[in-house]
Amino acid sequence: MKIWLIESPIMMARQQGVGDVKGTVKRVLLQLTSAEGVTGWGEAAPWEVFTGTAEAAYAALDIYLREVAIGWPLSNIRGAMAAMDRRMVGHGEAKLAVETAMFDILGKRSDLSVAELLGGRVRERIPLSFSIADPDFEADMRRMEEMVPAGNTIFKVKTGVKPHATDMDHLSRMRARFGDTIDLRLDYNQALQPFGALRVLRDVAAFAPTFIEQPVPRDALRALAEFRTALGVPILADESCFDAHDLMELIRLGAADAISVKLMKAGGLLKAQGLLAIAATARIPGYGGTLWEGGIALAAGTQFIAAMPNMSLGCEFYMPHHVLTEDVLEQRIPNQAGHVIVPQGPGLGISVTEQSVRDNARVLATA
Numbered sequence: 001m002k003i004w005l006i007e008s009p010i011m012m013a014r015q016q017g018v019g020d021v022k023g024t025v026k027r028v029l030l031q032l033t034s035a036e037g038v039t040g041w042g043e044a045a046p047w048e049v050f051t052g053t054a055e056a057a058y059a060a061l062d063i064y065l066r067e068v069a070i071g072w073p074l075s076n077i078r079g080a081m082a083a084m085d086r087r088m089v090g091h092g093e094a095k096l097a098v099e100t101a102m103f104d105i106l107g108k109r110s111d112l113s114v115a116e117l118l119g120g121r122v123r124e125r126i127p128l129s130f131s132i133a134d135p136d137f138e139a140d141m142r143r144m145e146e147m148v149p150a151g152n153t154i155f156k157v158k159t160g161v162k163p164h165a166t167d168m169d170h171l172s173r174m175r176a177r178f179g180d181t182i183d184l185r186l187d188y189n190q191a192l193q194p195f196g197a198l199r200v201l202r203d204v205a206a207f208a209p210t211f212i213e214q215p216v217p218r219d220a221l222r223a224l225a226e227f228r229t230a231l232g233v234p235i236l237a238d239e240s241c242f243d244a245h246d247l248m249e250l251i252r253l254g255a256a257d258a259i260s261v262k263l264m265k266a267g268g269l270l271k272a273q274g275l276l277a278i279a280a281t282a283r284i285p286g287y288g289g290t291l292w293e294g295g296i297a298l299a300a301g302t303q304f305i306a307a308m309p310n311m312s313l314g315c316e317f318y319m320p321h322h323v324l325t326e327d328v329l330e331q332r333i334p335n336q337a338g339h340v341i342v343p344q345g346p347g348l349g350i351s352v353t354e355q356s357v358r359d360n361a362r363v364l365a366t367a
């Protein structure tokens with residue numbers, strides 16, 4: 001077992017209201033090799049303003065989870081997750097990295113993809129959403145001029161960062177230029193306070209967004225429920241929905257039409273499957289969100305969405321092709337005509353080597 005703390009350069013600044021990112025992002029990679037010599041990879045990509053830090057994930061794996069992971073039978077991944085939960089609280093991203101690497105090995109050993117191990121492939125391609133979050137809106141408009149003709153139709157605007165009038169101007173320019181050909185979504189990243197939010201949201205609702213994501217702070221569930229009834233626009237919960245317990249509460253209060261599912265929030269593929277079982281029962285569709293994840297984590301997310309019928313709102317796995325200037329995979333997961341193509345190969349369906357990691361990221365530490 002080898003743990004890597006790495007840093008990757010990114011090619012565009014991202015302004016999202018919290019934790020604006022420019023320059024580089026840090027992540028942790030986990031390389032697990034079975035007794036017979038099959039290597040699997042996992043990734044922990046916390047974001048310090050959202051779930052935690054890469055350094056903490058690195059320490060969690062090195063000091064606490066290593067002893068659980070080493071020698072654990074691949075025939076009992078669920079048991080490994082329970083054992084890691086007993087060993088330490090939280091640190092879901094680090095536990096996810098172990099689980100992902102175990103599934104990767106199991107898949108390679110059995111010649112099945114992780115999606116097949118999770119129950120089967122229900123889709124071969126996933127609609128891709130691109131986030132409009134560049135501090136320079138004109139740069140995003142130029143990107144859209146290239147992306148829309150190439151088949152990208154889903155765009156999620158990070159609203160609430162700039163003044164409301166600016167948001168309104170940008171939204172009207174996007175609709176004026178691209179009309180109804182684009183599937184427009186809004187994400188406030190908790191930027192509004194419940195007091196006064198409804199007036200702001202009524203304004204932006206005029207642009208017919210497919211959903212409005214997390215307009216208010218994560219604990220303001222009653223406000224989310226009010227917006228649902230007042231606006232007639234679907235409300236998607238992201239920060240308000242980390243795990244199955246959060247979702248139960250959202251359902252109880254009638255506070256969400258849809259949820260953003262991130263493996264880093266859920267802390268595991270199996271845990272996210274449990275979350276989706278509840279969502280499907282409540283007829284709440286899922287959307288594949290991300291943090292600052294690289295190719296390994298997004299491969300896990302791609303396999304997960306491929307296996308889950310209720311993950312029907314697409315994904316925002318645009319990092320490897322549009323933001324990371326380099327990625328640790330030998331080959332990126334292909335995007336075609338605005339879709340992520342689910343890989344066919346066994347395990348995660350990707351190829352990673354120590355060399356491809358060293359060639360494409362700055363290695364800050366290994367253990």
Ligand SMILES: [Mg+2]
Nearest residue numbers: 187189213238
């Ligand atoms: Mg979000």
